[in-house]
Every structure is written in C-alpha cells, then in structure tokens.
Amino acid sequence: xxxxxxxxxxxxxxxxxxxxxxxxxxALTSREIGDGNLNLVFHIRDERxxxxxxxKQALPYARVVGESWPLTLDRxxxxxEALRIQQKLAPGLVPLVYHYDSELALTVMxxxxxxxxxxxxxxxxNRYPLFAKHIGRFMAHTLFFTSDLGCDPFxxxxxxxxxxxxxxxxxxxxxxxxxxYEDAPTNNFNPLIRRxxxxxxxxxxxxxxxxxxxxxxxxxxxxxxxxDLHTGSIFVTETSTKVIDPEFAYYGPIGFDIxxxxxxxxxxxxxxxxxxxxxxxxxxxxxxxxxxxxxVWEEFISQFVQLWHRQAxxxxxxxxxxxxxxxxxxxxxxxxxxxCKMLRRVIGLAGVADLNSIQDDAARADAxxxxxxxxxxxxxxxRSLKGSTDISDLACRVTAEFxxxxxx
Amino acid sequence: xxxxxxxxxxxxxxxxxxxxxxxxxxALTSREIGDGNLNLVFHIRDERxxxxxxxKQALPYARVVGESWPLTLDRxxxxxEALRIQQKLAPGLVPLVYHYDSELALTVMxxxxxxxxxxxxxxxxNRYPLFAKHIGRFMAHTLFFTSDLGCDPFxxxxxxxxxxxxxxxxxxxxxxxxxxYEDAPTNNFNPLIRRxxxxxxxxxxxxxxxxxxxxxxxxxxxxxxxxDLHTGSIFVTETSTKVIDPEFAYYGPIGFDIxxxxxxxxxxxxxxxxxxxxxxxxxxxxxxxxxxxxxVWEEFISQFVQLWHRQAxxxxxxxxxxxxxxxxxxxxxxxxxxxCKMLRRVIGLAGVADLNSIQDDAARADAxxxxxxxxxxxxxxxRSLKGSTDISDLACRVTAEFxxxxxx
Numbered sequence: 001x002x003x004x005x006x007x008x009x010x011x012x013x014x015x016x017x018x019x020x021x022x023x024x025x026x027a028l029t030s031r032e033i034g035d036g037n038l039n040l041v042f043h044i045r046d047e048r049x050x051x052x053x054x055x056k057q058a059l060p061y062a063r064v065v066g067e068s069w070p071l072t073l074d075r076x077x078x079x080x081e082a083l084r085i086q087q088k089l090a091p092g093l094v095p096l097v098y099h100y101d102s103e104l105a106l107t108v109m110x111x112x113x114x115x116x117x118x119x120x121x122x123x124x125x126n127r128y129p130l131f132a133k134h135i136g137r138f139m140a141h142t143l144f145f146t147s148d149l150g151c152d153p154f155x156x157x158x159x160x161x162x163x164x165x166x167x168x169x170x171x172x173x174x175x176x177x178x179x180x181y182e183d184a185p186t187n188n189f190n191p192l193i194r195r196x197x198x199x200x201x202x203x204x205x206x207x208x209x210x211x212x213x214x215x216x217x218x219x220x221x222x223x224x225x226x227x228d229l230h231t232g233s234i235f236v237t238e239t240s241t242k243v244i245d246p247e248f249a250y251y252g253p254i255g256f257d258i259x260x261x262x263x264x265x266x267x268x269x270x271x272x273x274x275x276x277x278x279x280x281x282x283x284x285x286x287x288x289x290x291x292x293x294x295x296v297w298e299e300f301i302s303q304f305v306q307l308w309h310r311q312a313x314x315x316x317x318x319x320x321x322x323x324x325x326x327x328x329x330x331x332x333x334x335x336x337x338x339x340c341k342m343l344r345r346v347i348g349l350a351g352v353a354d355l356n357s358i359q360d361d362a363a364r365a366d367a368x369x370x371x372x373x374x375x376x377x378x379x380x381x382x383r384s385l386k387g388s389t390d391i392s393d394l395a396c397r398v399t400a401e402f403x404x405x406x407x408x
Numbered sequence: 409x410x411x412x413x414x415x416x417x418x419x420x421x422x423x424x425x426x427x428x429x430x431x432x433x434x435a436l437t438s439r440e441i442g443d444g445n446l447n448l449v450f451h452i453r454d455e456r457x458x459x460x461x462x463x464k465q466a467l468p469y470a471r472v473v474g475e476s477w478p479l480t481l482d483r484x485x486x487x488x489e490a491l492r493i494q495q496k497l498a499p500g501l502v503p504l505v506y507h508y509d510s511e512l513a514l515t516v517m518x519x520x521x522x523x524x525x526x527x528x529x530x531x532x533x534n535r536y537p538l539f540a541k542h543i544g545r546f547m548a549h550t551l552f553f554t555s556d557l558g559c560d561p562f563x564x565x566x567x568x569x570x571x572x573x574x575x576x577x578x579x580x581x582x583x584x585x586x587x588x589y590e591d592a593p594t595n596n597f598n599p600l601i602r603r604x605x606x607x608x609x610x611x612x613x614x615x616x617x618x619x620x621x622x623x624x625x626x627x628x629x630x631x632x633x634x635x636d637l638h639t640g641s642i643f644v645t646e647t648s649t650k651v652i653d654p655e656f657a658y659y660g661p662i663g664f665d666i667x668x669x670x671x672x673x674x675x676x677x678x679x680x681x682x683x684x685x686x687x688x689x690x691x692x693x694x695x696x697x698x699x700x701x702x703x704v705w706e707e708f709i710s711q712f713v714q715l716w717h718r719q720a721x722x723x724x725x726x727x728x729x730x731x732x733x734x735x736x737x738x739x740x741x742x743x744x745x746x747x748c749k750m751l752r753r754v755i756g757l758a759g760v761a762d763l764n765s766i767q768d769d770a771a772r773a774d775a776x777x778x779x780x781x782x783x784x785x786x787x788x789x790x791r792s793l794k795g796s797t798d799i800s801d802l803a804c805r806v807t808a809e810f811x812x813x814x815x816x
Contacts, residue, residue, distance in 0.1 A: 148626040153581065157574040160629075166565040173561065178723050204728050211724040212733070218556040218722075221568075221629045314626075315586050316619040320612050325620070 001103050008032055011042040011055045015108055018099050022046050038062050058105040072167045075247040076105035082249035090141045093134055094243050112242050115235035122231060122268045123354055125285060132292050134241035135261055136299025143254050144307045146224035149314050160221055165250040176340055177214035180347035181207055189347045192365035196372050197347050209379050213336045221251035229260040255333025258300060263341035265293050266395060267354050270371035274358030283405050290392035297388035301327060335382035335391060342375030373398045409511050416440055419450040419463045423516055426507050430454050446470050466513040480575045483655040484513035490657035498549045501542060502651050520650050523643035530639060530676045531762055533693060540700050542649035543669055544707025551662050552715045554632035557722050568629055573658040584748055585622035588755035589615055597755045600773035604780050605755050617787050621744045629659035637668040663741025666708060671749035673701050674803060675762050678779035682766030698800040705796035709735060743790035750783030781806045
C-alpha cells in the first residue's frame with residue numbers, strides 16, 4: 001500500500017487484518033492520541049477482551065513551534081529496528097513491536113497507557129524507586145552489546161550502516177550543539193535571562209568545549225544510541241520502566257545517552273524552586289533527584305563493567321587498566337553531554353515542561369539560571385570528575401552559590 | 409559477466425572493447441605483473457601508439473606468508489570509488505580510473521610504470537623533493553573534504569555507509585593493533601630481538617595506550633581514510649607522487665593516515681644503520697628523512713588549517729581557538745598511530761623491505777631495536793608533542809641513546 005496518513009477508522013481496519021492481535025469480530029475503538037507534530041498515534045482497543053495496541057505512523061514532516069519542514073519517513077524503520085534490538089538486549093524495558101510496515105511507515109506496538117511519562121511524574125513530585133536500576137540496565141546492555149567491546153566486529157559495522165540517520169542527527173546537531181550558543185533565530189528563551197544567555201554566547205572556553213563535544217557527536221561511532229533519552233521518552237510506573245521513541249537512534253558516543261538521562265533529572269532539580277514551595281519538601285525531593293543521578297550512573301557503570309569483564313569479545317578490552325581509564329573518560333563525556341542538553345533546553349527551540357510549567361516569569365528565570373549554571377559547570381569541569389557523587393556535589397555547590405538551600 | 413579471474417589474453421580482449429582507450433585494431437600486449445597474493449595486475453600496452461593501461465582485478469582470497477583466507481571482492485568497489493573521490497579532491501595525485509566493473513571486481517586505470525614504489529626509492533637512497541608537498545596536499549584535501557568540517561553533513565553520512573569495509577578493517581585491527589602486542593601465532597620477528605619484544609608484551613602502560621588507539625581506529629569516523637598509506641602504496645618520481653591501492657579505505661581517525669606516512673619514513677630512518685655503511689652519508693640521509701617527516705606534517709597541517717578557515721561548512725569549526733586544540737590532538741593521534749605502525753612492522757606478520765633487506769641478522773636486529781624504541785616513544789610521549797620538530801627531536805634522542813650518531 002502506498003504511503004498515506006491513516007484515519008482512525010483505517011487504523012482499526014489495518015490492525016484487524018493482522019494475525020494474532022484481535023478476534024476477527026472484535027468491537028475495536030480507535031482514538032488518535034498523538035500531538036500530531038511528528039507522528040500519528042492511534043490507541044486501538046477491544047473493550048470486551050481488555051486488549052489494546054498502539055499504532056504509530058510517521059508523518060512526512062515535522063512541525064515544531066511554528067516551523068514546518070519535511071522529515072524522512074525512514075525514521076519509522078529506524079525506530080522499529082531499534083526497538084527490536086533493544087527488546088532483545090534489554091528485555092521488558094521497551095514496548096513490544098508486533099508489526100512494522102515500511103510502506104506506511106507504521107509500527108504496531110504494545111500499549112503502555114498504564115504508565116505515565118516520567119517527566120510528568122517528576123513534575124508531580126512522584127518517586128520511581130526502580131527507575132535507576134532499570135535505566136542503568138537498559139543503557140548498559142544496549143550500549144555494551146552494540147559497541148566494539150561486546151559486538152562482533154562485522155555485525156557492529158553492519159549496524160553502523162543500518163542506523164545512518166542523517167536527518168534526525170541534523171536536528172540534534174543544530175538544536176543541541178550549535179544554535180543555543182549563538183544568537184540563532186531558532187532560540188526561544190525567557191527574556192529575563194538574556195544577560196546569562198549572552199554571557200554563554202561570549203564564553204570562549206565554554207564554546208570550545210561544546211565544539212569538542214559536538215565533534216564527538218559527529219564522529220564517535222561507539223554504540224547504537226537511543227539518541228533522545230530524556231524523561232519525555234521514558235514511560236514509568238513505580239515498578240516498571242519502558243523506553244520509547246528511539247527514532248533518533250544512530251551510532252554515536254555512549255555518553256550522549258547517559259548525559260541525556262542525567263540532564264533531565266537535573267533540569268527537574270533546577271525547576272524545583274518554582275515547582276515546590278515547601279522548602280523541606282523541595283530539599284527532600286532534590287535529594288531524591290541527586291540520589292537518582294548517582295544511582296543511574298552507578299547502576300549503568302557497574303553492569304557495563306561487569307559485562308566488559310565477562311563478555312567483552314574485543315581482545316584489547318582485556319588489557320590491564322584499560323577499562324578504568326575508559327570509565328573515567330566516559331563519565332567526563334556523559335557530564336559534558338548532560339551540560340549541553342541542559343543549556344539547550346533553556347536557550348534553544350525545545351524547552352521542557354519542568355521549567356515551562358512554572359507560570360511566574362521571574363520564578364521561572366531563577367530556575368533557568370540555576371539550570372544554565374549547572375550545565376556550564378558540568379561541561380567545564382567534566383574532566384576532573386572522579387565518580388557520580390562529584391556530579392551531585394557540583395549541583396549542590398552551584399545551587400548554594402545561588403543562595404538556595406544546601407540539598408545533601 | 410559472472411566473476412572469474414581473467415587470463416592475460418582475456419584482459420586484452422576486455423580492454424579492447426572499452427571505448428576511448430585503444431584503437432580497435434591495435435596490437436596489444438598483456439603481462440600479469442602483480443604478486444598474485446591479493447590481486448591480478450595486467451599491464452596492457454599498445455607499442456605502436458605508446459599507450460598503456462593497468463587492469464587490476466581482485467582475487468577472492470588473500471595469501472600472506474603461508475596463510476590463506478577468503479577476502480571480499482567488494483574491496484575492488486571500495487578501491488575504485490575511493491580513487492575517484494581522491495582524484496576529485498586531490499587531482500593528479502592518484503592514478504586515473506578509466507573503467508570499473510563490479511561483476512569482475514576489476515578496475516582499468518592509468519599506467520604508472522614510469523614511477524617507482526617510494527619504499528624502493530628510499531631503500532636505494534634517493535630523495536624526492538616534492539613528496540612532502542604532494543602528500544601533504546593529498547592528505548589535507550582528501551581528509552578535510554570528507555570530514556564533518558568540510559563535507560555536507562548528509563553527504564558525509566552517506567559516504568560513511570558506502571565505505572563500510574569490515575574485512576579489510578579486521579586485518580588492520582588484528583595485525584596493527586592486537587597481535588604484535590601479545591604472543592600471537594601471526595607474529596614474525598627476528599629471534600635476536602625477542603627480549604625487546606617480550607618487554608613490549610609486558611609493558612602495561614604501552615599496551616593501555618595502544619588499546620586507546622585501537623578504540624579510536626574502531627570508533628572515530630572522522631574522514632575517508634586511504635587506510636594503508638605506507639611508502640609501498642606510493643609511486644614517485646622526482647617530480648610526481650601518485651597514491652595507489654586504497655582498498656583499505658573507510659571512515660576512521662585522520663591521524664591514522666598521517667601516522668602511516670610518518671611511520672614508514674621513520675622505519676627507513678631506523679634501517680639506515682644496516683642500509684648505509686658510510687657514516688656521513690647515513691647522517692645526511694637521516695637528516696633528509698627527518699626533514700621530510702617535518703615537512704609532511706607542516707605541508708599537511710598548513711593546508712588543512714587553511715581549508716578549515718576558508719571552507720569549513722561546519723559552524724562549530726569557527727569557534728575561537730577550537731582549531732588550535734584540534735591540531736594538538738591530531739598531532740598526538742598521528743604520532744600514536746605512527747608508533748603502532750612501526751612496532752607492528754617489526755613484530756607482526758607483515759614486515760617492510762627497508763628492514764628485511766638488511767641481510768645480516770645482528771645488523772637487522774640493531775635497526776629493528778631502534779624502530780621499536782622510536783615507535784614506543786611516539787606512543788608514550790604523543791600527548792606532549794607541540795609540533796613536528798618534536799617528532800624529529802624524539803627520533804634523534806632515541807637514536808643517540810642507542811649510541812648512534814646525532815643526526816641533526
């Protein structure tokens with residue numbers, strides 16, 4: 001069938017024909033629940049059997065904040081193939097893919113309506129005690145087994161070719177690594193923080209460090225990344241974590257995925273001054289967020305290193321002491337990418353609800369300034385970090401410099 | 409036509425049918441001049457018209473020092489496509505490609521019989537005053553314009569996919585970066601230097617540094633490399649330089665090509681104690697070799713930086729001070745890869761004629777020890793190098809430690 005965007009009714013007819021999903025005569029309901037900017041998302045449900053699926057269809061364009069540009073349907077292939085690989089390597093941590101249709105750029109997958117988007121959960125002040133363990137496992141296994149350390153060298157190179165993803169990488173290259181650091185028309189920031197933003201535009205050392213990090217994003221084909229691993233791409237409950245939307249997947253630097261998780265926890269941390277008015281509760285929640293940052297790194301790195309020792313196929317991986325130096329470099333990379341992702345969410349085109357849901361402009365500006373300061377410190381100090389507690393110490397120190405309560 | 413290795417006569421008939429090469433009734437002679445290990449190489453000549461071409465056909469196996477393994481015919485595609493890109497970016501510095509046949513894995517190209525293989529020229533003590541300028545231009549232009557700095561981001565990623573070259577990369581991964589640093593069955597070294605080789609196998613810091621360099625070879629997709637840029641892949645006359653045989657081409661670290669050139673000049677430098685018995689002439693020729701090392705880097709980097717300033721499309725390339733830090737990192741990378749390539753030529757499977765043509769075992773061992781010492785110093789000291797004279801200073805210092813004459 002040639003590509004065309006489906007209607008709700010067509011989506012129902014489409015899934016009805018697939019084997020093993022619904023009874024042939026099931027009474028199916030269909031509801032389009034996507035935001036309509038990038039994809040159509042149909043929620044299709046058989047009330048009687050209490051069964052449901054998601055049908056996600058890529059649209060041939062992206063519409064973000066008033067801009068419109070064509071966007072490859074190939075991202076649908078990338079997403080469905082990445083989900084299948086992630087499911088194999090980290091079972092239970094991504095939605096199951098039931099069916100993929102390359103013509104229609106459409107994937108039928110597990111319905112996760114019983115979960116909430118983690119960003120919303122954090123904004124609501126909820127805690128997810130298993131999140132760090134789950135996301136640590138997800139990253140350790142998907143990144144290790146697609147890297148030169150844990151993947152057959154022929155298979156790794158074939159995967160690099162399969163996940164060449166220029167259009168979606170270009171979005172990251174522009175919106176994460178370039179536009180926010182100059183006076184670009186795509187930027188979109190609170191006028192009250194113009195002075196701080198201009199200081200960044202004029203910070204020569206910071207811009208050099210970001211140029212190095214961008215060069216790493218462009219050139220370091222280390223592992224198959226999720227590529228957009230912020231808290232809006234993660235569904236959670238208290239006991240379950242599901243990573244969704246890997247349409248930005250490509251071979252890139254491992255620290256970019258880790259940095260995305262850390263950055264989005266720290267963005268919520270910075271937003272707390274506007275989200276939570278009770279100082280004790282704010283302090284407690286910030287403590288929870290920093291412990292989560294530490295636990296994410298610790299869970300990731302302990303599993304990654306364990307896989308390294310037990311399952312690394314690459315002979316040079318077993319050279320004495322190599323893994324320790326690798327871990328130090330990876331922590332620095334992760335912190336640097338976390339910093340870029342914090343800065344761009346404050347200055348650049350796409351903000352985050354953690355900050356944007358703070359209604360009062362001045363209160364939002366305070367939170368944004370803290371996010372900018374933590375982001376910059378992560379970039380500039382990344383090579384001196386020895387462990388994940390150094391990241392929380394850095395966040396506490398910068399927060400104290402803003403006259404806010406010490407949090408640990 | 410389905411693949412089969414051509415005979416001399418079939419090669420003649422093949423080129424006769426191609427348009428614009430020879431007269432239809434030309435009296436063509438055909439001579440197979442390859443070493444028969446990897447490729448058939450036919451020299452086809454029309455005496456009367458004084459015209460000739462080379463027909464190079466890949467064989468579906470490689471036979472190296474008694475071992476035999478199948479090897480992809482796809483390397484013929486890689487080679488012909490790389491030659492065409494190099495010809496476009498560095499006109500006149502590679503053989504012209506007249507015709508490529510994917511079925512037969514065969515390329516018809518310019519005959520360079522009036523040139524000599526540079527390694528042989530250096531062993532004979534000849535000088536090539538334009539070589540540094542030529543190879544500097546070749547590397548600056550081919551590497552810059554295929555990198556993220558000088559290439560359209562979509563085109564760069566498409567080229568990465570086109571030049572995925574797992575089989576030939578595996579040869580480098582094993583023979584340059586792994587086998588020489590442990591007691592591997594592929595190694596092939598002079599029994600008189602066993603003590604020095606075992607010291608390398610037990611040198612923890614050196615092995616860690618080589619592991620980092622290997623990881624860079626595996627992951628840093630910086631530019632379309634030649635991939636095997638030693639002096640046996642370069643044809644020269646006093647006025648002309650032609651780079652041949654890019655079948656190892658892939659997207660890798662820029663320093664790997666630069667390091668290959670430097671390493672092979674320094675291997676000849678080390679071999680001089682066995683090649684040249686007159687101390688004054690030896691000193692003079694070593695001086696020439698070290699000046700050439702310096703000039704190769706200076707020619708390369710001045711042109712590369714000039715292209716950077718004038719033609720870099722990547723916006724982050726123009727961040728103040730980024731290029732200077734990039735250049736320092738690139739020199740370190742180049743020295744590190746040069747060191748690996750020196751060590752592997754002494755310890756590993758494939759030696760070089762510069763050393764192997766020294767008949768006396770003890771004299772050859774002396775030269776090999778010097779090559780090992782320079783190679784190790786390049787790897788271990790690479791991060792403190794400030795410019796190319798630091799490389800010659802390093803070579804002189806190590807040579808003096810061996811009790812040989814100071815050379816500069």
